[in-house]
Amino acid sequence: MTLITPPFPTNRLRRMRRSAGLRDLAQEHRLSVKDLIWPIFITDVPGADVEISSMPGVVRRTMKGAIEAAELAAKLGIPAICLFPYTDPAVKTETCEQAWAEGNFTNKVIAAMKAAVPDVAIMTDIALDPYNANGHDGLVRDGIILNDETVEALVKMALAQAEAGADILGPSDMMDGRIGALREAMEAAGHKDIAILSYAAKYASAFYGPFRDAVGASGALKGDKKTYQMNPGNSDEALRNVARDIAEGADMVMVKPGMPYLDIVRRVKDEFQMPTYAYQVSGEYAMLMAAIRNGWLDHDKAMLESLLAFRRAGCDGVLTYFAPKAAELIGA
Numbered sequence: 001m002t003l004i005t006p007p008f009p010t011n012r013l014r015r016m017r018r019s020a021g022l023r024d025l026a027q028e029h030r031l032s033v034k035d036l037i038w039p040i041f042i043t044d045v046p047g048a049d050v051e052i053s054s055m056p057g058v059v060r061r062t063m064k065g066a067i068e069a070a071e072l073a074a075k076l077g078i079p080a081i082c083l084f085p086y087t088d089p090a091v092k093t094e095t096c097e098q099a100w101a102e103g104n105f106t107n108k109v110i111a112a113m114k115a116a117v118p119d120v121a122i123m124t125d126i127a128l129d130p131y132n133a134n135g136h137d138g139l140v141r142d143g144i145i146l147n148d149e150t151v152e153a154l155v156k157m158a159l160a161q162a163e164a165g166a167d168i169l170g171p172s173d174m175m176d177g178r179i180g181a182l183r184e185a186m187e188a189a190g191h192k193d194i195a196i197l198s199y200a201a202k203y204a205s206a207f208y209g210p211f212r213d214a215v216g217a218s219g220a221l222k223g224d225k226k227t228y229q230m231n232p233g234n235s236d237e238a239l240r241n242v243a244r245d246i247a248e249g250a251d252m253v254m255v256k257p258g259m260p261y262l263d264i265v266r267r268v269k270d271e272f273q274m275p276t277y278a279y280q281v282s283g284e285y286a287m288l289m290a291a292i293r294n295g296w297l298d299h300d301k302a303m304l305e306s307l308l309a310f311r312r313a314g315c316d317g318v319l320t321y322f323a324p325k326a327a328e329l330i331g332a
């Protein structure tokens with residue numbers, strides 16, 4: 001492609017910035033309510049349904065609060081909600097059975113939300129950390145995160161979520177081979193139309209700290225997640241992960257975290273032209289809110305600019321804790 005740029009003054013790039021109308025006409029990318037996925041935290045632990053101190057404005061929700069979130073999403077036009085449970089430390093084990101218990105709180109919430117507000121898509125989290133005594137996404141033996149045994153557990157977890165009525169499975173665990181195993185299990189169980197949004201390029205990031213507070217995994221986590229999540233120094237490797245997950249049956253792919261990894265989003269979108277998402281993670285939310293609370297940034301402007309950047313980078317949608325606030329501002 002050849003860029004034709006006549007010299008000044010024939011070419012005055014400011015002409016198209018002169019008025020709001022012209023700027024609107026020339027705008028290449030827009031953020032719509034339809035691009036938002038809203039992650040919420042849920043809990044049935046008495047007294048845990050409070051604001052998360054490192055995520056101002058974000059609360060853990062009870063069953064009632066989760067249904068209210070679904071109703072709000074429907075009213076605002078937000079297409080999907082993603083659920084993350086805070087679990088009682090007393091139910092966490094090394095074997096994580098609660099993760100695939102049919103009657104676990106997440107599965108009850110999925111069923112209740114689908115019954116109350118069928119049109120809002122429910123995305124789940126597939127990873128063992130909320131149920132794991134050691135805080136890891138996978139089963140651990142002698143300090144090693146077990147890949148294949150974890151995949152078997154994740155399949156059981158996903159089947160219970162699918163039975164409860166989940167629309168989108170969100171494997172966030174970064175084990176190898178889990179997308180293929182999940183896809184095969186869904187076909188075999190008759191859940192042929194359940195979508196998989198793979199956390200395909202998920203990095204071992206320092207920006208997940210507030211999330212681990214929210215789901216109660218911070219205290220439990222021993223060590224770090226570097227043997228399964230990606231090295232922040234890598235970019236080609238993200239393409240290999242995404243290619244593999246598409247080949248195994250992912251319908252959508254995700255890059256995570258978001259703002260510090262928009263270069264990865266652009267490469268993934270250009271390379272694969274798949275429905276592509278990024279997660280503006282808890283630490284990004286916390287960082288913006290901290291500056292906003294200090295009066296150093298304007299809430300609405302900083303929030304909307306940060307979200308528009310995801311669209312410009314190539315995202316079809318973005319998971320963000322700002323979803324309801326952004327939706328209120330943009331309008332349906």
Ligand SMILES: NCc1[nH]cc(CCC(=O)O)c1CC(=O)O
Binds near residue numbers: 125128129208281283
């Ligand atoms: N399965 C873990 C999981 N799922 C989503 C997030 C992070 C989301 C956020 O920070 O907002 C994490 C944290 C982690 O990998 O430790």
